[in-house]
Amino acid sequence: MSKNKKYTAANALVDHKKAYSIEEAVALAKKTSITKFDSSIDIAIKLNLDTTKAEQQLRGTIALPHYFGKQTRILVLSDDITSTQVKEAGVDYFGGKDKIDEIKGGWLEFDTIITTPKFMPELSKLGKILGPKGLMPNPKLGTVTPDVLKVAKEFKKGKMNYRTDTYGNIHMIVGKASAASDKIVTNIKTLVEFIQSKRPSTVKGEYVQKICISSTMGPSIKIDVNKN
Helix, strand or coil: CCHHHHHHHHHCCCCCCCCECHHHHHHHHHHCCCCCCCCEEEEEEEECCCCCCHHHCCEEEEECCCCCCCCCCEEEECCCCCHHHHHHHCCCEEECHHHHHHHHCCCCCCCEEEECHHHHHHHHCCHHHHHHHCCCCCHHHCCECCCHHHHHHHHHCCEEEEECCCCCEEEEEEEECCCCHHHHHHHHHHHHHHHHHCCCCCCCCCCEEEEEEEECCCCCEEECCCCC
16 A cells, blocks of 8 residues: 555544544554554644744753653763763763864764853854754753753653744654553643643733644644543
8 A cells, every 4th residue: 555545544534623632642643653664653732822032932851751752862061070970871972172173073973962061152152053953052951060960861861852943833752653552641641731831921812722643644633631
């Protein structure tokens, strides 16, 4: 069966006029997975935000109860730690100005930089390199800290960055098609409650406008978080 036929068949299983309970939606997302590989279960949360206003640009970190994302490659910048400590923390790369010089030369084989405040003046000069890729450390994300090893361990255990896009949407992975449904449900509930707790005080009216989940390349399934 072609991919188009598989998608059409999967899409026919979804009532797009209906908002499903989280449990129903997860079961349906797994059922409508059409890839040969283990599909991710992705969530899209549409928020009533004006992202032209700084206070309505949500950004931070969250550790969901069950992590299904890719393993994060971490670069730690510090001159106060040893190679033994780095290995115990599961850090992929570490150093100081030598690593910053490598970045200047085009090296970007990492997903997250965790640094002590000491190196931020030098890193800030690399804004044009790190900024567009979302790699610049930020105190609000906890990636500029005196305790780099503690934060590195948290990211290795599944701590993730989240942020709204231009249109006020948040996209994240909450599971895999092969994962136990209850773990995916728990992740969704945790994430939604967390995002609801981050409602800016300046937002008027309905805050969470729409929530959908889908498997990779699968149809979108609308969720009603108040439905049991």
